[in-house]
Amino acid sequence: MIDIVRQSILTTSMLVWFLIQCFLAPFLDPVSNASEWTSRANYLITSAIGLLVALNVPGKDVLNGIVLYM
Numbered sequence: 528m529i530d531i532v533r534q535s536i537l538t539t540s541m542l543v544w545f546l547i548q549c550f551l552a553p554f555l556d557p558v559s560n561a562s563e564w565t566s567r568a569n570y571l572i573t574s575a576i577g578l579l580v581a582l583n584v585p586g587k588d589v590l591n592g593i594v595l596y597m
Contacts, residue, residue: 534578
């Protein structure tokens with residue numbers, strides 16, 4: 528249960544930081560903004576995968592579901 532709560536908080540916080548980065552674009556240099564956007568997107572994907580693992584979602588269901596048909 529603690530793992531699920533921890534991963535949920537991590538995923539939510541990563542989503543918030545990702546959205547802030549998308550809409551505010553804090554750096555003057557577009558390359559820095561693109562780099563930061565990619566970094567935050569990777570953190571978001573990693574935390575979402577961690578949440579799926581904490582929820583014991585079978586990998587086959589994930590790969591044949593949202594990943595394959597996205």
